[in-house]
Amino acid sequence: MFSENTPVRNSLLAALPPEDLARLRPSLRPVELPFDQTLYPADGPVDAVMFPESGMVSLLATLEGGEQVEVGIVGHEGLTGLPLVFGDDHSLVEARVQMEGTALRIGAAAFRAAMEESAALRGLLLRYALFFQAQVTMTAACNARHPIEQRLARWLLIAHDRAGDDEFAMTHEFLSMMLGVRRPGVSVAANTLQKAGLIRYVRGRMAVTDRLGLEAASCECYHTARREFTRLLGPGSSRQRG
Amino acid sequence: MFSENTPVRNSLLAALPPEDLARLRPSLRPVELPFDQTLYPADGPVDAVMFPESGMVSLLATLEGGEQVEVGIVGHEGLTGLPLVFGDDHSLVEARVQMEGTALRIGAAAFRAAMEESAALRGLLLRYALFFQAQVTMTAACNARHPIEQRLARWLLIAHDRAGDDEFAMTHEFLSMMLGVRRPGVSVAANTLQKAGLIRYVRGRMAVTDRLGLEAASCECYHTARREFTRLLGPGSSRQRG
DNA sequence: TTTTCTATGTCCTGCACCGGACAGACAGCG
């Protein structure tokens, strides 16, 4: 569907052995990820796997009353449609685009076939699934114990990692939904971070001005998840353990 | 290691085709799960998979400062050592026995071999992994939004499911650690549930007296997780989707 | 320019829960 020489910008695909990637390529179609698009709804069918090349997708649990809580984030380092990796075609959570971008899409049937063909793909995606589990685990602990300001810092770091730019679009209103707190709560926390010189923002534009300071202001959950990512999917992780 | 005719009381093993189970049996050893035993530590190696036949095991994330937050629970319906299912031998979370019981244990190497041999085992355990993910997801949302009383009710229901008895050992102190709240907070919530006639307790003995009422008092998270379990692992779930 | 919309800052009240402390109650043990 696109030239064999086009470099892939999704880390998972990039980590595949060239032959495995080559076999996968004909099934991969580039697609846009427009802001606010729902890739699949909560408690509904999953018809494709997306490998983002840019942008950011949130996974949101929906509670009765309709309120949503973010439990995971996917960018160019991962994939959406995780249930398909497990051989299921149904998702408990909604996948929604939070920063526009592009992705490579593969339909459920083709994906299933590819998984059966390629042991490298299976191993890699299972490691990603384990990382994602770690992310959700840290979110559960974080939601239970950490104050807004630390969670905000964590979220901004994750967004910064995916944005590919120090500046990106982001309102307090939006952040409040992601963190599951009130909007003024975000304003106060963001103000504190801004006064500390870690970020700058005006009307929906957010900029990270002191990355290291922001890391120090966040809870450990960010680092724990990143360390887990590196262990499972970082350089040198493909010669495998168990 | 034990007679081929001994019925297995672990739901996952019981759901295996007889031939697959028979092949697995020689590697399975019955072990005790004494109260408070750590099966594997946080951020440490996982050397075996355990299929509990009774009792209950908590998975606990540890935050800096040493405080622990429960993110998942395993009983006779599941297994511990989930990273081994993903081809990894390391766990971010601690697995600790919270209600004594027994389990069937299989070492990491034998488990790995069994996974390679049996497609049924792989499929089944991947579905369990997906259910477990749902459990952690709901916990993340629940920790973010639900008050102590509802979370307590949810936890008691989960414990009740595993206990195999309407009465079981359970102190407020212990519950407070599991829920990540103060002990008096549990006392107040438990008192409310008791006054409503849903539970009874004295000095470390807890009894569920109105199961349906307790379900009504809990948040939806309990039902959501149970529905997901039924869908993935309940009767008739083995002829597979994707 | 003025109008309108959206994003942000700020204030209020109220509640859930924290951290800490303490007293009563029950159980096991000498």
Add this chain to the structure above:
DNA sequence: CGCTGTCTGTCCGGTGCAGGACATAGAAAA
């Protein structure tokens, strides 16, 4: 029997955040 340890109920002050409201300030539209 009393002693001791553990479990539970309750109260304190304090805080973080909810729910709600309102003012202000950029930005976009007219």
